[in-house]
Amino acid sequence: MHDSEFGRAARDSGILRLMDDLGGAINRDAGVQMLGGGNPAAIPAVEKVFRAEMEAMLADGRAFERMVGNYDSPQGNDAFIEALAELLSGALGQPLTRDNIAVTNGSQAAFGALFNMFAGRARGGKVKKILLPMTPEYIGYADLLPGVRHGFTAARPRIEELDDWRFKYRLDFERLRIGDDIGAVCISRPTNPSGNVITDDELARLRRMAREAGVPLIVDGAYGPPFPGIVFTRATPCWDENMILCLSLSKLGMPGARTGIVVARPEIIAHITESNAIFTLAPGRFGPSLAARLLANGGEKLTALCAQHITPYYRERSRRAGELLREAAHGVPLRVHASEGAIFLWLWFPGMPISGDALYRRLKRRGVLVVAGEHFFPGLKGAWRHREECIRVTFAAEAAQLERGIAAIGEEARRAYAAR
Numbered sequence: 001m002h003d004s005e006f007g008r009a010a011r012d013s014g015i016l017r018l019m020d021d022l023g024g025a026i027n028r029d030a031g032v033q034m035l036g037g038g039n040p041a042a043i044p045a046v047e048k049v050f051r052a053e054m055e056a057m058l059a060d061g062r063a064f065e066r067m068v069g070n071y072d073s074p075q076g077n078d079a080f081i082e083a084l085a086e087l088l089s090g091a092l093g094q095p096l097t098r099d100n101i102a103v104t105n106g107s108q109a110a111f112g113a114l115f116n117m118f119a120g121r122a123r124g125g126k127v128k129k130i131l132l133p134m135t136p137e138y139i140g141y142a143d144l145l146p147g148v149r150h151g152f153t154a155a156r157p158r159i160e161e162l163d164d165w166r167f168k169y170r171l172d173f174e175r176l177r178i179g180d181d182i183g184a185v186c187i188s189r190p191t192n193p194s195g196n197v198i199t200d201d202e203l204a205r206l207r208r209m210a211r212e213a214g215v216p217l218i219v220d221g222a223y224g225p226p227f228p229g230i231v232f233t234r235a236t237p238c239w240d241e242n243m244i245l246c247l248s249l250s251k252l253g254m255p256g257a258r259t260g261i262v263v264a265r266p267e268i269i270a271h272i273t274e275s276n277a278i279f280t281l282a283p284g285r286f287g288p289s290l291a292a293r294l295l296a297n298g299g300e301k302l303t304a305l306c307a308q309h310i311t312p313y314y315r316e317r318s319r320r321a322g323e324l325l326r327e328a329a330h331g332v333p334l335r336v337h338a339s340e341g342a343i344f345l346w347l348w349f350p351g352m353p354i355s356g357d358a359l360y361r362r363l364k365r366r367g368v369l370v371v372a373g374e375h376f377f378p379g380l381k382g383a384w385r386h387r388e389e390c391i392r393v394t395f396a397a398e399a400a401q402l403e404r405g406i407a408a409i410g411e412e413a414r415r416a417y418a419a420r
Contacts, residue, residue: 033405034397036369038192039255040343041317041396045309046253049301053293067289074277075269076103080288083295088263090298091226092239096263102272103283104260107222107248111186112144113275114218114244114262118183120148128183129153129379133206134171136346136376136387138192138220152379153182159386161335165326167348168338169196173205178213184244185210188220190231190341193376193392195318197224197340200236211242216268222248223342227299229306230314231341241265249287251343252302252310257287314343314396321345321395324403328410332417343396346373347409348389354416355388362416368408 057063075081081098089096104110119130130145132154145151155176157169169191178185187206190197198206203219210217223230225237228251239245249259262272276283294302318339325336325345337346352359357372373390380387393409395402 031367033368033401033408035393035402035405035409036371037394038250038343039394039396040251040253041313043253043309043313046305049294049305050253050290053290056293057290063289067285070285071282072103072285072288073273074282075273076101076276076283077285077288077292080292080295083292083299084261087295087299087302088226088239091237092245092263094239096239099266099269100263102262102264102269102276103288104262104272104276105280105283106250106258107220107246107260108140108144109276109280110246110260110262110272111141111218111220113272114184114246114268115141115144115151115186116147117268117271118216119145119151120183122183126181129181131155131178131182131185132379133176133185133187134169134191134196134198135378135380136169136191136193136373136390137186137378138188139371139375141186142375142378150379153381154377154379156380156384162338165335166338167335169194171198171202171206176209178209178215182213182215184216184218186218186220188222189235190223192220192223192342193344193371193373194337194346195339195342195344196337197231197233197235200234200238203238207238207240207243216242216244216264218244218246220246222246223251227302227306228252229311230343231311232315232318233340235341239263244268249291252291252305254287254291257290258284259287259291317343317395317402318345320399321393321402321406324406325410328406329413330410332410332413334413343394345393345395347391347393348386349391349413349416350389352389352413352416353419356391357388359391359412359416362412363405363408366408366412368405370405370409 081101084101085096085098115130119128122128130152132152134157135154155172158172160168160170162168207217225231225235230251245263247261249257322336322339333350335348335350339345357374360370360372363370371392373387377387
């Protein structure tokens, strides 16, 4: 087989390992404690709403047949986009129209199109990169620029120790520069993997820096406001014409629907539409058709679903997971990133004599799946022991799995330190 650069890029990537673990745990390995993947929790009140909307669609004339029997346009489902424009105009404080919104087959497809739009060889021959202003960052970004050598560059954060066991990453503005080799800046809010939420002031400063550098700021809002709103601190949603906001239906509880949303100025939306047509013909209809019903009347049903069920559920699970970790890791120099949003806890084992990847493998042999921290630092140059001392754990797992898995993490970490 021809060994292309694109073909080589997919081998043993972090996102491939994560999704393979996730699929195996869900579909084959009933005894596995799945603390690694990004699958949202099964929240009964949320599942009940989705089921009711699906039943209403099935009872609505030929609505179901239209959903499965027709293509949407490459931009996405018209009714869904129009309803989103109404909801987002209010939430973001900007008059958005359908020309500002496109639908993709999941967020990963959206970032693939966006990164390849702004990185790579530009007119004049200069190679542009994507700047990640604070790592660790989302594992799925790393392999989205297979044709661009060193397509990412990243900045190391400041580490602020909050108390005896919690810490927080901070944007290091003193060192952050947006040079002429940067095509776009991208940050997730909340951040996957750490659960970090950059403050409104930090975001405003980052927006200003990107605008002055003449490059767009991409904000990955897969977990954030205005939906699904898995945020436990203040995080005001915002948008302007130099921003690209990416949203998703996955963390609402619909990952199988593979529905990503891009909010941007019209020429960028036109590019996403062209990319959809070339690579997938059109986005899928299932997620948008179902969600459009939740977006009726300005999105009242969707807003209530997030505020009353999704955000409180994850806030409580985060609190409980933190308690379990404190108990399980007694005597271990563990630090946990402040849980400000998303569905993960980011664990730092300072001075651990084995790597996060070695800890991942030890836990996997015990039937506990986590994600090694090394995969979350795309574009970061130079040695930094910290990135080999971390793992990501999801607290969206079932309660019993969470308890057993965290207990195993504590045991294996204790063994690792004891062997020094």
